[in-house]
Amino acid sequence: MTAKEAVPVRENEPANDDASVIQPIGFTPAQVSSGGNKLLLSPKAIAVVASLCFGALMLVYLLVARSLIFETQPADADVSVSGFAVRLGDGHLVLPGSYRYTVSATGYLPQSGEVEISSDSNSRHAVKLERLPGHLQVITEPAVPVRILVNGAEVDSSEGLAKSIPAGRKRITVLTERYLPFSKEVEIEGLDNTQTLTASLRPAWANVHITSNPAGATVSVEGKILGTTPLTAELVQGDRVVDISLPDHKTVQIPVPVTAGVDQTLQTVDLAAADGTLRVVSNPPGASITVNGEYRGQAPMDVALASNRRHQLRFFLDGYRSVEHTVDVRAGDLRDLNVDLTAVFGDVTITSSPPEAQVFIDGRLAGVAGETFTLPTRSHTITVRKAGYEDYQTTIVPSSKLKQSVRAILLTGEQARWSNVPAEITHGAGGKMLLMRPSSEFTMGSSRREQGRQANEVLRKISLTRPFYIGTTEVTNREYRRYQRMHSSSHTNGVSLDNDSLPVVNISWNDAALFCNWLSARDGLKEVYRTERGRVVGFDGSANGYRMPTEAEWAWAARYERGAMRKFPWGNALPVGKNSGNYADSSAGQIVPAVLRTYNDNYAATAPVGSFGPNHLGLFDMGGNVSEWIHDLYTIGTGLSTRAEENPVGPQEGDYHVVRGSSWRHAGLTELRLSYRDYGAEARDDVGFRVARWVN
Structure with a gap:
């Protein structure tokens, strides 16, 4: 509809006469000529157009394409490139993009790769092909089977031909039996070519002339018979x-x-006649054998003897008489020799304490103690056994010429255990300690009637049963400086207190406790004192490490002797005995206000530890030299109790610790007594300490 759109007619609406109506008209097709089809362009024109198009394309290709050149070794190698690539002189003309290439040449291993061609510039690549391995034919003069080594490593070869040797300069070594090695540097050209190497071999042997007396002996080398x-x-x-x-x-x-x-x-080799063999059997077996004084072994055995001469054989066995035989054998002979040995006995009397113990000899019950046993004169193990006691065991060799005796002292289990605990030890700082095994009840302190007594010397009943070690001397400056290298005990009025062998002083109780913990750690023991920030806050009564003696231990070690308590270190009465210890003597008059005018120990201040004799237990300076820090906190008791304190370790709380024993500053009756008690916490120039430890 070119002019107006058709308008639909609705029912009940009047028709519009003005509306256009399209009327159909007739159609007649055009007449076509019956002649053939006619081309628009002639073939010549088409050829011209095609040439122009191809030329245009080539022009575009030449403008866009880039050159790809491979510099190859060898230079005559063939290069192939994947895709559309135009060979142009020594290279190819290709469009930008990725291409795979392969370079190959006769005698070389082909090499392939991939190149990326950009639109910015041409591309040039160097490719060096690896030569194929070569082969080497080794010809020897004389011709012998060979092994071939290349640079020291053997390669497979067959009839002198070694294949697939990498190209390059190689050290070729030719090995063969009975000839010296042949070695030469060879340039292996590779390229799958076979080269020839001629090796002139030199003999590796020499002629050796061998004779023997007698002649006709067989000669062999390494198991191979030569003649x-x-x-x-x-x-x-x-x-x-x-x-x-x-x-x-x-x-x-x-x-x-x-x-x-x-x-x-x-x-010429002289061949001696062969040995003869003597097959020896002894009764009982096990007899030792010597031939002409030389030990050969134990019977039964075969003994080789030089032929055509006499030999002296001796047979001996513990508990039996020795036997001698003279024998000779012929070359190659085998003879038997049976030797009977006669037992020899000795008497051994075995007694025991307590008596009537069982006696076992070599593990068998033989009788009871008090009997005499007749035993072979060889080593025997004697065991003496009685219920409630540990076995006693020893070895003995009886003698036929001397009667012997064994006395077995039987120990209870407790005694046996203590016999294995050393009576003396040396701690890690070098000081000696003695084992103490108290089993005593005693009264610590002093009576109110005792002259010089102080109020803090309250009588206390003590039961001391726990064994312990205690130092024989006070800790020295040398020992303490192993813990604190820079410590100085200083001096007093110009008199040095700092020599190595003098007791360490000018240390607090806390310093002494920390030394004990250091010593425990050094010796692998459990530390006794518990510390916080370098201060002692308690102790472990079950620990086996080092500590200071308890007051009860110190009092027992210093005073208790045969059930009585000693008053002074030298005895029970004044005056001070000669060489009794280091006190405030006449030589200390320039240092201390009060001295013993009639006593001179030759030391104005401290003396080297052990300068004076030990007490009855072997302990030095329990009185004099320096007073000693004690493990216990200081307290004053209320009076003698009817109940004994068992192994006391002091009160749980307190500000001070006990100090026991007199020092080089003391000359008064009060201080010289062994019951004298002092207290403190801080360092003094006349207070040191000794170490102790419990035995668990």
């Missing part, structure tokens, strides 16, 4: 061992150093 003497043998160079053997004669081995090409004649 019989006299013989000239070709031996390969090196250290050779030549065996020369002949029936009924001893085989001789001769070391022969052989140098290639150097012939030699060996000295």
Whole structure:
């Protein structure tokens, strides 16, 4: 509808006469000529157009394409490039993109790769091909089977041909039996070519002339028989061992150093007659055998003896009389010899304490103690046993000429255990300690009627049963400086207190406790004192480490002797005994206000530990030299109790610790007594300490 759109007619609406109505008209197709189809362009025009298009394309290609050039070794290698690539001179013309290439040449391993061609520039690549391995034919003069080594490593070869040797300069070594190695540098050209190497081999042997007396002996080297003497043998160079053997004669081995090409004649070998063999059996078995004084072994055994001479044989066994035989044998003979040994006995009397213990000899019950036993004169194990006691065991060799005795002291289990605990030990700082095993009840302190007594010396009943070690001397400056290297005990009025052998002073109780913990750790023991920030806050009564003596231990070690309590270190009365210890004597008058005018110990201040004699337990300076820090906190008791304190370790709380014993500053009656008690916490120049430890 080109003029107006058709308008639909609705029912009940009047028709519009003005509306256009399209009327159909007739259609007649055009007449086509009946002649053939006619081309728009002639073939010549089409050829011209095609050439123009191809030229345009080539122009575009030339403008867009980039050159790809491969510089190859060898130069005549073939290069192929994947995709559309136009060969142009030594290279290819390609469009930008990725291309795979392959470079190959006869005698070389082909090499492939991938290149990326950008639109910015041409691309040039260098490719060096690896030559194929070569082959080497080794020809030897003379012709012998060979092994071939290349640079020291053997390669597979067959009839002298070694295949697939990488190209390059190689060290070729030719090995063969009985000839010296041949070695030469060879340039292997590779390219799958076979080269020839001629090797002139030099002999690796020498002629060795061998003779023997008698002749006809068999000659062998390394198990290979070469012939019989006299013989000239070709031996390969090196250290050779030549065996020369002949029936009924001893085989001789001769070391022969052989140098290639150097012939030699060996000295004639004299072959001695072969040994004879003596098959020896003893009754009882196990007898030792000597031949002409030389030990050979124990029967039963075969004994080799030189033939045609006499030999002295001796047989001996513990508990039996020795037997001697003289024998001779012929070369190659085998003879039997049976030897009967006669037992020899000795008497041993065995007693025991307590009596009537059982006696076991070599593990068998033999009787009871108090009897005499007749035993073979060899080593026996004696065990003496009684219920409630540990076994006693020893070994003894009875003698037929002397009656012997064994006395067995039987120990209870407790006694046996203590016998294994050392009575003396040395701690890690170098001081000695003695084992104390108290089992005592005693009264610590002093009576109110005792002259010089102080109020803090309250009587206390003590039961001391726990064993312990205690130092024989006070800790010295040398020992303490192993813990604190820079410690100085200083001096007093110009008198040094700092020499190595003097007791350490000017240390607090806390310092002494920390030394004990250090010593425990050094010796692998459990520390006694519990610390926080370098201060002692408690102790472990079950620990086996080092500590200071408890007051009860110190009082027992210093005073208790045969059930009584000693008053002074030297006895029970004044005056001070000669050389009793280091006190405030006449030589200390310039240092201390009060001195013992009639006593001189030759030390104005501290003395080297152990300068004076020990007490009854072997402990030094329990009185005098320096007073001693004690493990216990300080307190004053309320009076004597009817109940004994068992192994006391002091109160749980307190500000001070006990100090026991007199020092080099003391001359008064009060201080010289062994019951004298002092207290403190801080360092003093007359207070040191000694170490102790419990035995668990």
